[in-house]
Amino acid sequence: MPKKPAQPRASNSQSAQPRPAKPRAHARPAAPALEVNASNGMPLGMPPSRFLTQYWQKHPLLIRGALAGWQVPITPEDLAGLACEETVLARIVHRERKRASWTLQPGPYSEATFTGLPERDWTLLVQDVDKWDAEVACLLDFVRFLPTWRIDDVMVSYATDGGGVGPHIDQYDVFLVQGIGRRRWSINTERNAPRALRPGTDLKLLAEFAPTHSFALEPGDVLYLPPDVPHDGVAEGACMTFSIGMRAPAESELLLDLAEHLAEQIPDTQRYSDPDLRPARARGLIDSAVLARVRAQLGPFAQRIKAGELALWFGRMITRYRSAALIAGNGQPASLEQVRAMLLSGRALLRHPFARFAWIEHGAEGASLFAAGHMVHCPRALAEALCANARIEPDDAVLRDGSALTALRDLLAVGCVQFARAPRKRA
Ligand code: SIN
Ligand code: CO
Secondary structure, three states: OOOOOOOOOOOOOOOOOOOOOOOOOOOOOOOOOOEEEOEOOEOOOOOHHHHHHHOOOOOOEEEEOOOOOOOOOOOHHHHHHHHOOOOOOEEEEEEEOOOOEEEEEEOOOOHHHHHOOOOOOEEEEEOOHHHHOHHHHHHHHHHOOOOHHHEEEEEEEEEOOOOOOOOEOOOOOEEEEEEEEEEEEEEOOOOOOOOOEOOOOOOOOEOOOOOOEEEEEOOOOEEEEOOOOOEEEEEEEEEEEEEEEEOOOOHHHHHHHHHHHHHHOOOOOOOOOOOOOOOOOOOOEOOHHHHHHHHHHHHHHHOOOOHHHHHHHHHHHHHHOOOOOOOOOOOOOOOHHHHHHHHHOOOOEEEOOOOOEEEEEEOOOEEEEEEOOEEEEEEHHHHHHHHHOOEEOOOOHHHOOHHHHHHHHHHHHOOOEEEOOOOOOOO
């Protein structure tokens, strides 16, 4: 007999106070099965709605036989031919087993490129093959349950034995369809798996990779990987893999595009205005009234931006705005000792004539000083002095503070201030 579901019961008896629930360890829902078999009419091995709820953007899934019987529409030779076209985006990655390293051989390629390749340990990857080959585009039918605008492309790779691009993570969801031959995929499903990159390589490879799972994919098998899962695919014999990649704009790209879109609708005549301006308390100061005007002028777009962030952005923006010259440092940042020595030798400091300066006060003593889009923290006295004077003498009291010297060193490095020529010796 089915049990009646337990109902919370109201009680009017004082002795029957509800007992506080025992604190329970916050249990994370167990990951669903990593491997399933596709079946007739269910290439995902489950209805798309279940795939989307349980796996999409959450967990990897290996679907055995998802595209069983699929006839691969292009040959490795077709792919190499495509990679020789100027407008096609292609890469060859070589693996050096002994050093466990991978190198990129950039295109353009010619027939000779392919005849000169070694027997093993390399892979050719060609992007956007669905745009060049209508039959490859048909593979996108596999993801017809996804919005079309979310799909990026079908990238096709041909790998010789041992070939692969090395352990890495992708920023996008991907369906890795095994077309020809066999490829071993190793993945790490741990949330806190190391994700630091190897230094000094064009390929964004992981510095450390310790797989938690490894499986060989045969033709027709599909491995779905959400973004940010460390993975590595190594060919076991020559093989071809078709990667259906998704696209998802970065938040920064969304914001930038929205800002541009909104900006296009604002007439040029609508500008920063300050009919309520009062005499300046100090030269170059960006005070709270300025920031309030900027915030009001930007409307709802700026309402959620913290005061400090708005101030930092405005200081950098307004000192960069409409600058007629590009200010560059000499590329050799001086040490504090060198700056000190130059001042002791009597060299004055000159503002770069094209550098605009402004500052924001922090309490009674501190300041953020902006110069041509750069920002340094410094004593208020230095900020005021640099905004008010194009030249500061080496013995000026504003230069005595240690943090003033640090700020000066940074401004010298970007070219916003320079040392004047050495004073002429008196005859
Ligand atoms: C491939 O080698 O075909 C796919 C590379 C990847 O994104 O892991
Ligand atoms: Co990848």
